[in-house]
Every structure is written in structure tokens, then in C-alpha cells.
């Protein structure tokens with residue numbers, strides 16, 4: 001390929017990928033806040049689990065995460081005793097289900113809270129969105145939406161979820177703690193949405209290392225095989 005053609009091809013590719021990322025980042029409302037999360041950090045994921053079971057599970061389930069999973073995934077690694085305490089009457093192979101029935105949720109909040117197992121990949125912005133949502137409760141500028149149901153980051157702003165971390169009107173000295181709870185629960189939700197992500201990344205590194213080594217070996221082999229062939 002001639003240099004000019006190559007340059008045109010690279011340029012076109014750059015423009016296409018730039019416009020695609022511009023479309024992808026287009027969203028509703030204000031730009032999302034950045035959540036400091038680490039899906040390999042056991043301490044953070046466990047703190048997030050506690051926020052989830054203490055607060056969110058009052059209304060939400062995470063059906064695809066079993067109590068056994070909380071023991072088996074090294075990123076959580078609860079002991080059998082800790083899991084038994086958490087699960088109560090549920091079987092160890094059960095998913096994490098809220099006690100709130102859909103009928104009662106509908107009657108109390110007007111909507112059934114969604115299952116949170118896959119909420120991170122299901123929403124644009126993922127963990128950043130969940131974090132922003134948790135810390136996005138403000139007073140309705142028009143004073144129409146009931147207190148605690150106006151969220152800067154929710155599409156349309158009126159959300160049926162009543163401010164779970166009591167962010168609205170919190171004392172300034174509690175800001176850091178609430179932000180941490182919000183980030184921790186976002187980390188937990190990001191982890192459970194894809195519990196094998198760390199394993200897969202580690203495997204990916206090994207595969208890349210192997211391919212690199214193989215390339216070196218094959219290159220040396222090629223040099224060896226061709227060494228007696230004269231160049232014209």
C-alpha cells in the first residue's frame with residue numbers, strides 16, 4: 001500500500017472512532033462523577049457488600065449472586081459462618097433476594113425496584129452512574145417533586161427510589177463517609193455483574209506473555225533457517 005493510501009486509511013479510522021466515542025459519551029443531565037473503585041480490592045468489595053445487605057436489600061435483589069458465591073469468589077471470600085449469618089433462612093445456593101414483595105414495593109413506591117445483579121453493565125456510565133445516582137439527590141429546583149425523590153442524574157429527575165443513603169440534607173462532616181459508601185456499593189455491583197473479570201484479565205496477561213515469547217522464538221528460528229540464503 002502506498003504511503004498516501006495508508007495515511008487516508010488511518011485518518012478515516014481515527015475520525016470514525018472519534019465520532020463513535022463522542023456518541024457514546026453523550027448522555028442525559030450533568031456529567032457523571034468518577035467513582036474510585038477497584039474490583040480486585042477485597043476490603044472495598046466487602047464494605048460494598050455490607051452496604052448492599054444493610055441498605056439496598058431492603059428493596060433490591062441480586063438474584064444472580066448466590067450466598068455460596070460470596071464464599072467462593074476470592075474477591076469476597078466470606079467464611080461459611082459469615083455467609084450463614086447473612087443468609088438466614090435462605091439456602092446457600094439461593095440468590096440474594098429482598099424480603100420486599102413486588103406488590104408491596106409497587107404499593108409503597110409506585111415501582112418495583114430492579115434486580116441489581118446486572119445494573120452496572122445495563123446503565124451507561126456503569127459504576128460511575130450508580131455512584132452519581134447515590135450522591136445525586138438534591139432539592140427539586142421547582143419544588144414539585146417530593147423531597148428525596150429528585151435526582152440530578154436520573155433520566156427525568158423524578159426517581160421512585162427514596163434517597164437510600166440519606167444524602168439529601170446530610171451534615172457536611174458526613175460527606176466523605178457517604179461518598180465512600182456509595183463508591184463501595186458501586187464497586188460491589190461492578191464486581192458481581194462480572195465475577196470472573198479479574199480471573200479473565202490475569203489469564204489475558206499470561207496469554208499475551210506467551211505470545212510474545214513465541215514470537216521471539218519464531219523470530220530466532222527464522223533467522224537461523226535463512227542465515228545461509230544469500231541476499232541478492
Ligand code: HEC
Nearest residue numbers: 055056058059109111112113114119130159160161164185
Ligand atoms: C426503599 C427502597 C429502596 C432502597 C432501600 C434502595 N432502592 Fe434503589 N430503587 C428503588 C426503586 C423503587 C427504584 C426504581 C426507581 C425508578 O425507576 O424510578 C430503584 C432503582 C435503583 C436503580 C436503577 C436506577 C435506574 O437508572 O433505573 C439503582 C442503580 C438503584 N436503585 C441502586 C440502589 C442502591 C445501590 C441501593 C443501596 C445503597 C438502593 N438502590 C436502595 C428502591 C430502593
